[in-house]
Amino acid sequence: MNNLRAYWTKRYEENNTGWDIGHPSTPIKEYINQLTDKSISILIPGAGNAYEAEYLWKKGFKNIYVMDISEVPLEKFGERNPDFPKTQLLLEDFFEHKGQYDLILEQTFFCSFVPTDQNRNTYAKKMVSLLKPKGKLVGVWFNIPLTGDMEKRPFGGNREIYLKYLSPFFKTITLESCYNSIPPRKENELFGIFQKI
Numbered sequence: 001m002n003n004l005r006a007y008w009t010k011r012y013e014e015n016n017t018g019w020d021i022g023h024p025s026t027p028i029k030e031y032i033n034q035l036t037d038k039s040i041s042i043l044i045p046g047a048g049n050a051y052e053a054e055y056l057w058k059k060g061f062k063n064i065y066v067m068d069i070s071e072v073p074l075e076k077f078g079e080r081n082p083d084f085p086k087t088q089l090l091l092e093d094f095f096e097h098k099g100q101y102d103l104i105l106e107q108t109f110f111c112s113f114v115p116t117d118q119n120r121n122t123y124a125k126k127m128v129s130l131l132k133p134k135g136k137l138v139g140v141w142f143n144i145p146l147t148g149d150m151e152k153r154p155f156g157g158n159r160e161i162y163l164k165y166l167s168p169f170f171k172t173i174t175l176e177s178c179y180n181s182i183p184p185r186k187e188n189e190l191f192g193i194f195q196k197i
């Protein structure tokens with residue numbers, strides 16, 4: 001845990017954050033735009049600078065929890081959004097977190113874990129445990145080759161791989177090539193909506 005925190009904090013401190021697009025991504029933004037119930041509880045794990053949380057907050061969603069293992073992006077988020085409750089900024093390891101949410105948003109989080117069978121299984125089990133009955137895991141997953149290189153993030157995957165880990169716990173509402181990816185990720189992402197079984 002400390003190693004993991006140090007690793008990600010160093011990346012933020014060195015501005016070695018190639019994943020950070022600087023704004024909410026279009027697929028997640030469009031998903032948020034069609035949500036009608038603003039009282040739902042939403043967790044964003046591995047949120048980084050959490051532009052999507054900022055977007056939700058400004059749209060009037062209040063029950064948003066922004067989680068990261070590194071304090072650097074959480075502090076920046078707090079500075080950018082001084083009214084956002086500090087109690088909803090969670091400096092925690094996702095795998096140790098306890099709670100239950102209506103919705104969990106995923107973006108470049110799954111792909112940050114070394115892609116062992118065990119890690120991917122643990123991710124799926126943890127996600128389902130953090131959702132209320134019928135809760136949803138929604139977001140984007142890279143559709144890029146999974147190479148044998150265990151150092152090089154983002155670690156890839158494809159539809160078949162994601163379904164292998166998620167389908168024991170979730171009904172797949174959709175998992176399709178993402179039509180509205182940001183240009184650098186065009187044709188390299190799947191958009192998914194999974195509902196807790």
Ligand SMILES: C[S@@+](CC[C@H](N)C(=O)[O-])C[C@H]1O[C@@H](n2cnc3c(N)ncnc32)[C@H](O)[C@@H]1O
Nearest residue numbers: 008019046047048068069070093094107108112
């Ligand atoms: C590739 S970055 C993605 C950040 C953000 N989702 C985005 O799209 O900009 C992965 C993030 O997950 C965080 N992280 C990695 N392992 C974590 C864990 N076990 N628990 C919570 N956060 C974690 C890192 O600190 C980092 O901010």
